[in-house]
Amino acid sequence: MTELIASLDDATAQRILASIARARVRSGAQELSWTIDLRQALAGAFEVSGQPEPPVSAGDLARQALLLLAEDPATRQAIGTMAGHVPETRERFDFGTTVALAVAVLVALQAHVRFERDKNGRWSIQVEKRPTKDTLLKPLVEKLLGFGSRVGE
Numbered sequence: 001m002t003e004l005i006a007s008l009d010d011a012t013a014q015r016i017l018a019s020i021a022r023a024r025v026r027s028g029a030q031e032l033s034w035t036i037d038l039r040q041a042l043a044g045a046f047e048v049s050g051q052p053e054p055p056v057s058a059g060d061l062a063r064q065a066l067l068l069l070a071e072d073p074a075t076r077q078a079i080g081t082m083a084g085h086v087p088e089t090r091e092r093f094d095f096g097t098t099v100a101l102a103v104a105v106l107v108a109l110q111a112h113v114r115f116e117r118d119k120n121g122r123w124s125i126q127v128e129k130r131p132t133k134d135t136l137l138k139p140l141v142e143k144l145l146g147f148g149s150r151v152g153e
Contacts, residue, residue: 001076004083005066010059014101016082017062020069021104029110034102038115039145041123046141056147058101064143065108068136072111105144112137 008016025031032038043049070076106115114126131137 001070001080002067004080005063005070008059008063008066008083010057010062012083013059013062013066016079017065017069017104017108018100019082020066020075020078021107024107024110029107030115031103032106032115034106037121038106038123041115041125042141043145045125045127046138048138048142048145056143058147061101061105061140061143061147064136064140065105068131068140069108069111071131071133071136075111102144102147105140109137109140109144 005013021029066079070079109115112127112129112131114128116124116126118124127137
């Protein structure tokens with residue numbers, strides 16, 4: 001599955017992530033807004049600065065989120081199915097704004113992380129379910145912070 005996800009072009013990776021995120025929101029996942037407060041909470045919880053080199057592309061961020069989501073067998077199957085049905089003509093997929101991609105990644109993170117807001121509006125983040133590979137969760141947050149530094153500030 002890692003090779004399949006790595007081989008996805010940017011538009012396809014973003015399209016698959018958006019489809020999964022929409023389905024999860026319909027099933028009850030929280031649709032969070034990408035804000036500076038949430039960005040700071042993630043940076044603190046995962047002890048990352050959010051300034052990766054080189055800059056993170058939308059496709060890299062989407063592929064990293066798909067790697068995390070692929071840990072779930074049902075989601076892994078859905079990713080494989082969607083990847084196998086890429087249209088012959090690879091039209092440019094307009095995912096919308098960078099905010100929409102950040103929101104989709106936040107939905108994906110909810111498979112492992114719980115986001116809570118206290119009465120003062122401060123975010124807290126709790127890792128509830130560690131992924132089987134430690135190389136999935138923190139790198140996704142690092143990429144999100146690097147990518148998301150362009151929005152929400």
